[in-house]
Amino acid sequence: MKVFEPMKFKKMEIANRVGVAPMCTYMCLKKDGVAQDFHLTHYTTFAMGQPGFIIQEATSVNESGYISDYCLGIHQPRQREALKRVIDSVHAYPVKFGIQLNHAGAKTMKTGSRKISASALSEGVEEASLADINKIVSDFESAAKWARQCGYDFVEVHSAHGYLINQFLSPLTNKRTDAYGEDKGLLLQQVVEAVLKEFDGPVFVRLSGDEYSEQGRSIEDTKETVKRLDRLGVSLINMSSGGVAPVSMSVYPMYQVHLATQAKSVTGLPLATAGLITEREQIADIIDNEKADVVLLGRLMTRDPFFLMKWKFDLGLITKENTPNYLYRSLSAMK
Ligand SMILES: Cc1cc2nc3c(=O)[nH]c(=O)nc-3n(C[C@H](O)[C@H](O)[C@H](O)COP(=O)(O)O)c2cc1C
Known part of the structure; x- marks a missing residue:
């Protein structure tokens, strides 16, 4: 069965086509972004179930990029010391382990954190200056270097779900008139280039393929972004959706698969899909019929590793x- 056939991304080989989706656990209970024994146990438990790969939850590249008080960071030495323990523990199993690098932008809920975004569209949110943007790019670059030094097999850039890079990509949240407004994918490109400079393994990018808003990005816009990321040397697109506009979206089994399939048609770049995939038959259908190249399981893996x-x-x-x-x-x- 193709689901259990290996696949290669650069030199990294995954043993099967099923991965664990990135999922914030909000378990840094000391609010210091440092992985606890919990994180070691949690990620090692996933590894024991031997998925092809695991994507670690959104991890902040700097002080202002945390989603919540309880999220992981990689920008401080003691955060990296703790992450190394988690990586070593996961690597006792034949599973590849990557980190999702994130900056939450205006969506940060961390106490006292500066809220920056492409544009200042709500109270308390500041428009990122050029100095802010340069620092963000260089913080992603440093985070990629640290990810390599810590021993991750791959890195995923979080450009979905309405976090900072998505805020720049989307016309709903990017009203700038400078180069970053004229080319809304410029920040994503600069971040990916910076990450690729420092991380020699595969680099994945998570995108929201549809923002479910007439004024927002559609799958057609996403296809253009996929082409651009392909040219830059990204190894996989992790296709998700939503999170930018506060719209109600209907979710149903496999609701995001069609976005991956559509994006897959424009380049040879591998696509991952996730979202309410819970049955063996669904996974086999997606992989055998090439609707996506890998399937990510989120909540199912937590309840049934x-x-x-x-x-x-x-x-x-x-x-x-x-x-x-x-x-x-x-x-x-x-x-
Ligand atoms: C508790 C929780 C935390 C999540 N955190 C992240 C995250 O850190 N990064 C991300 O890209 N997606 C995140 N997601 C979305 C998941 O990666 C996944 O796309 C979603 O759960 C749908 O897959 P599922 O139905 O298999 O759970 C999160 C989802 C859940 C339920």
Whole structure:
């Protein structure tokens, strides 16, 4: 079955086509952005279920980029020390581990954090100056260097869900008249170039393929962004949607798959899809019929980290010989 076939991104090989979607856990309870024992256990538990890869939750590249008081950061030495422990623990398993680098922009809820965005459209939000923009690009560059030094296998740039880079991309939130307003993808391009300069492994980008607003970005705009990212040397587009405009969107099983499929048609760049994918048949359909190249599972993996193991067992891919005794005995007791 193609789901369990390996795939390569640059020199990185994933053992199967299912990954764990990035999901904030809001568990830095000391509000210092430092990973706790919880994070080590949480990500290692995912690794034990042996997905092809795991994308670590949105992690801030600097002081003002946190989504909440309880999110991870990578810009301080002790944050990196703690992240290294998590990475080493995950790497005890045959799973690739990447970090999602983020700046929350106007959506930061961290106490005392400056709220910057492309434009100052609501109270308390400041328009990013050119000095701010240069610093953000260089903070992503430093974060990519630190990600490499820490030992991550890949990096994902978060350019979706209405966070800072998405705020620049979207006509809903970018009303600038300078170069960053004329070319709304300029910040994304500069960030990706900076990250690629420092990180020699695969670089992924998460995009909101549809903003569900007439004035916002549509999948047609996203296709142009995908072409641009392909030219820059990105290895995968992680296709999501929404998060910019406060619109009500209807979600249903596999609701974002068509966005990945449409974007896949414009370049040879691999596409990931996520969103209410919970059944083996859905995953097999997406991969076998090339609707996307990899499937990301979010909440399902949290509640059932051994989902893939159970599937592999049923397919006969897990045997007494290739699996530790404790796990084989547990899986074979399923029926
Ligand atoms: C608790 C939670 C936290 C999330 N945090 C992030 C995040 O840090 N970065 C991101 O790109 N998406 C985030 N998402 C979105 C997920 O990556 C995923 O796209 C979404 O949960 C849909 O997939 P699912 O139905 O399999 O859970 C989050 C979702 C949840 C439920």
